[in-house]
Amino acid sequence: AESLVQKLNLDRLGYRVLYDIEKRTMKIILSFLIFTTLSIQAAPKPLKVYLLAGQSNMQGHAAERTLEHLGMDPKTAPMLKEIYNADGTAKLHQNIWISSVESSLESGEKHGQLTVGYGAGGRESKIGPELMFGITMQKHIGEPILLIKTSWGGKSLNLDFRSPSAGPYEFNKLQLDNLKKRHKDVNKARKEKNERTGVYYRLMLEHIHKVLGDIQRVYPDYDAKAGYELAGFVWFQGWNDMVDGSTYPTRGQPGSYDAYSKNLAHFIRDVRRDLKSEKLPFVIGVMGAGGPIAKYSPDQKRYAGIHGEFRKAMAAPAYLPEFKDNVRAVFTEDYWDLQLSELVNRKGKSKAKQRELSKDQTLNREQRDKALASLNARLFTKRELKILQTGTSNAAYHYLGSAKILAQIGNAFARAMAKME
Numbered sequence: 001a002e003s004l005v006q007k008l009n010l011d012r013l014g015y016r017v018l019y020d021i022e023k024r025t026m027k028i029i030l031s032f033l034i035f036t037t038l039s040i041q042a043a044p045k046p047l048k049v050y051l052l053a054g055q056s057n058m059q060g061h062a063a064e065r066t067l068e069h070l071g072m073d074p075k076t077a078p079m080l081k082e083i084y085n086a087d088g089t090a091k092l093h094q095n096i097w098i099s100s101v102e103s104s105l106e107s108g109e110k111h112g113q114l115t116v117g118y119g120a121g122g123r124e125s126k127i128g129p130e131l132m133f134g135i136t137m138q139k140h141i142g143e144p145i146l147l148i149k150t151s152w153g154g155k156s157l158n159l160d161f162r163s164p165s166a167g168p169y170e171f172n173k174l175q176l177d178n179l180k181k182r183h184k185d186v187n188k189a190r191k192e193k194n195e196r197t198g199v200y201y202r203l204m205l206e207h208i209h210k211v212l213g214d215i216q217r218v219y220p221d222y223d224a225k226a227g228y229e230l231a232g233f234v235w236f237q238g239w240n241d242m243v244d245g246s247t248y249p250t251r252g253q254p255g256s257y258d259a260y261s262k263n264l265a266h267f268i269r270d271v272r273r274d275l276k277s278e279k280l281p282f283v284i285g286v287m288g289a290g291g292p293i294a295k296y297s298p299d300q301k302r303y304a305g306i307h308g309e310f311r312k313a314m315a316a317p318a319y320l321p322e323f324k325d326n327v328r329a330v331f332t333e334d335y336w337d338l339q340l341s342e343l344v345n346r347k348g349k350s351k352a353k354q355r356e357l358s359k360d361q362t363l364n365r366e367q368r369d370k371a372l373a374s375l376n377a378r379l380f381t382k383r384e385l386k387i388l389q390t391g392t393s394n395a396a397y398h399y400l401g402s403a404k405i406l407a408q409i410g411n412a413f414a415r416a417m418a419k420m421e
Contacts, residue, residue, distance in 0.1 A: 044226035047215065050137060050148045050417070051230070053161075053204050054285070056153035058117030060128015062403040063393035064090075067127070068118070069340075069404045074389060079407050082135050083116065090116040092208070096134040099211045099221040100149040101203075109207070111218045126393075127403055129236060129285070132410035134262035137232075140418045146219055146228070148211050150204040156240040158247050159193070160200040163270035166263045168329050169197040174249045201267075205274055230277045232417045236285035236332075236409075239397055242310040254306035257313030265317045268327060279326050280391055281420040283413050286314045288333030289397050291341060299345070328416045332399075335408040336353065341402055343388040346379050 054060060070080040085091055096114035104121030114134045119126030130149055138145050155161060159169060171179070171190070179186050215222040222228075241247070241260050250256040262286070272280045288311070290296065293304050315329035353375050357368045380388070394401025399409075 002356045004330065033325070038381065044223050045143060046227045046229040047144060047219070047222060048141055048231040049148065049212070049228050050133070051208060051233045052133070052147060052151070053151040053233070053235055054151050055240065055290075056120065056151070056398060057239070057287075057406075058128060058149070058151035058234075058236040058285075059115030060126055060130065060406055061394040061401050062127050062399040062406045063405070064116050064117060066391055066393050066401060066403040066406075069387065069391035069402065070407060072390070073404065074319045076404055076408065079132060079411070083131065083407075093135065095144040096138045096147065097144065098130065098134065098147040098149065099145075099207075099218045099271060100130070101151065101207055109148055117266070118149070120153070125232055127406060129234070129406055129410035129413055133234065133414045134408040134410075136414035137417060140414065141268075144221070145231075146211075146215065146222075147166070147244055148208050149321045150207050151236075152200055152203075154240060155198040155200050155237070156244065156247075157260060157267065158199055158241055158244070159238060160240075161204070161237065162198045162263065163201050163267045164198065165266040165270050169193045177244055178246070193242060201270075208275070214365050225406040228412065230280055231421070232277055232281040232283065233271060234283045234413050235264075236413075238287040238310065238314055239289075242287060242306065252291065252309055254309065257310050260310070260313045265320060265323075267315060268323065281417055282323070282327045284314060284318055284327065284329045285409065286311050286329050286331045286333075288331055288336055290333070291338055292345070295338060297342075297345060308327055326420055328374045328420060330409075330412050330416050332409050332412070335405050335412060337391070337400070337402060337405055340387065340402060340404075341396070343380070343384055344392060344396070344400060347388060350376055350379060396418065 067080065067083060070076045070083075083091060086251075093114040097112070098114045098118055099109060099111040099119050101108060102110040102121050110118065114131065116127055116131065117125040118130050119128040128149075130147055134145065134147050152160075162169065171186075171193075176186065179189055209219055212228065215228060217222070238260075241257070245251055248256055248259070268282050271282075272278055287307075290300055290303070290307060293308050296304055311331070311333070315331070317323055318327045318329040320327075350372070354372055357363065357371055360368070363371070367396075376385070391402055391404060392400045399405045
């Protein structure tokens with residue numbers, strides 16, 4: 001019996017020793033996991049950098065005053081709260097930094113924290129897609145981001161943004177025939193084109209490298225040790241190619257813009273190669289001025305073939321197998337404001353009547369004004385006039401200069417980018 005008791009006591013002691021060893025081991029493991037987790041959390045992350053490029057619609061021609069229109073629609077009103085403070089002043093976004101090419105400035109650049117006013121230069125403050133793109137993207141990332149925007153109005157992909165892999169600019173038969181008819185020196189014309197080919201592609205890269213080479217100049221709190229990561233590229237261009245009947249002589253017919261698709265695919269490859277970012281996520285903003293073709297007004301229908309074929313050509317690279325999962329097309333026609341567009345069309349009738357009245361010498365100024373006011377009262381309600389006056393600041397090819405349209409487009413670009421991440 002005594003022997004059995006001793007054995008039981010020894011067993012208990014063994015279990016206690018094993019328990020103590022396991023307990024200490026678990027404490028060590030737990031401490032190690034906590035330390036590792038804290039170390040990972042404390043490690044600074046690379047700054048995410050997003051590149052925005054294109055022509056005038058990437059610049060953005062929506063006057064700041066048109067932002068009020070966002071608040072007139074319950075669907076877009078929340079965006080206005082993201083842009084303005086409660087006191088009506090524009091928010092200065094602390095965690096979003098931007099450098100934007102600005103040819104109207106002597107420095108050629110505007111930079112700082114993102115706010116209203118990074119649209120096209122001029123007499124009034126404007127916005128482009130960058131505003132809601134930056135706001136939406138930063139909310140998704142949850143940390144500071146940097147935008148680098150390079151955009152110039154009136155530039156084509158076929159010539160100005162033509163990238164190296166697309167090869168030299170080539171005159172087609174129609175262009176050569178026209179040069180000969182006008183008795184132009186073909187060799188001289190070729191030389192002039194060669195000098196202009198790809199200039200804006202190179203300027204785009206030059207500015208990107210300039211900013212990346214000294215990020216603290218734009219974003220003072222940048223951590224150089226953590227570095228940066230090229231996180232995405234947004235391309236919003238196309239008008240000059242779409243309307244170029246010389247370069248695309250069969251425009252509107254099936255396949256008439258195939259050359260644009262090929263050039264854009266080369267552009268994506270070259271951007272990735274030149275920026276050493278093989279899988280850089282790429283968003284294509286497909287031209288959509290005028291809105292969905294199925295909803296075109298009778299006056300617009302003559303452009304349906306041209307617009308439809310060009311939109312297909314712009315989106316085409318997103319469906320190439322090599323770009324699967326890292327190139328997306330955003331159809332900006334989805335954010336066209338049909339009500340605003342229809343009001344602009346009605347305004348055209350009012351202007352036509354105004355011209356007619358100005359030529360009527362039997363009427364004095366008071367009578368003309370009265371007749372025009374009577375017509376406008378029949379054409380518009382007070383709310384419609386308010387929407388028209390508030391919501392537009394430019395032509396249809398600039399998305400009516402509507403901040404409501406461009407804000408939604410910028411938001412859509414960011415959401416497409418986030419899906420690829």
